[in-house]
Amino acid sequence: MKKYIFKRSIQSLITIWIVIFVVFMLLRLMPTSGYFTRDDYLTMTEEMRQAYLKSIGVLDPPLTQFKNFIVNIFNGDLGRSITVYPRLSITTILKEKIGYSAVFGFASIVISMGLGIPMGILMARYKGKIVDNLGTFYSVIVRAVPSLIYLFLFQVWVSKIFDLPMLFYKDRPESWILPAISMSLSSIAWYAIWLRRFMVDEANRDYIKFAQVKGLSESYVMRKHVLRNAFVPIAIGIPSDLLLIISGSLIIENLYSIPGMGGLLIDSIKQMDNNLVQVLVLIYSVLSVLGVFLGDLLIVFIDPRIRLTESED
Structure with missing residues (x-):
């Protein structure tokens, strides 16, 4: 190591x-x-x-x-x-802008993982059923439709339904809700669809079938074997996501007039x-480089069977 x-x-x-x-x-x-x-x-x-x-x-x-x-x-x-x-x-510029982007970025990661991971688990567990179909439909829409279109519609419709501000105001906490959710819509679909895919692949492997033949319960096999192994490819990108939250979102920050890092480089x-x-x-x-490096280290703690060097026993 x-x-x-x-x-x-x-x-x-x-x-x-x-x-x-x-x-x-x-x-x-x-x-x-x-x-x-x-x-x-x-x-x-x-x-x-x-x-x-x-x-x-x-x-x-x-x-x-x-x-x-x-x-x-x-x-x-x-x-x-x-x-x-x-x-x-x-x-001074970075101090003023990084805070806004970091807060919304961290909130979006929490929302994305909090909704996307359970959604992916349910889609894999009930493959081919209504839960899986609805989750797949949501993921396809988010990935196929240009983000500016569905984000604008989300901003307009949800703000009217729940009477929420359409723009960000520093002194109005209720105006922070829509930007945080908007920033997580795409990531929710990403976590859900990829976790479902990896879990379905793992569930069809021979060692899973052998565990089921031994009499282990389906919930135990899904939790201890399928989910744990399927989560490894997902976990690699988590450190990068956490570190890059300060980069902000060009579309979201412009859409809601958030004075963050989004678009500063452009x-x-x-x-x-x-x-x-x-x-x-x-x-x-x-x-970016640090995120990739930490992602490699994280998977070792998630799955101790993974070895980073050939000489490790």
């Missing part, structure tokens, strides 16, 4: 380093106008622009710029936004805010 953790840690660090380096160098190919606000660019002369670019190190060799970027990161200096939030500290790319792009890519890269 220690050998595996060390090996994967090195691989993860190399992966993150390569991603950040490539993105950083590609951003150096972008027009330098992205380092100015619109007003500053129009009012400055060419000499003033060059002097400003030199003062912030943009005219330094690319490798020198990359070294300075990494050093600043380790010193806790994430820089300032240039065009999206002119001259505002990136740290906005920063559109407006060529290089400083903000660099930091966001760094954050998402670290979270």
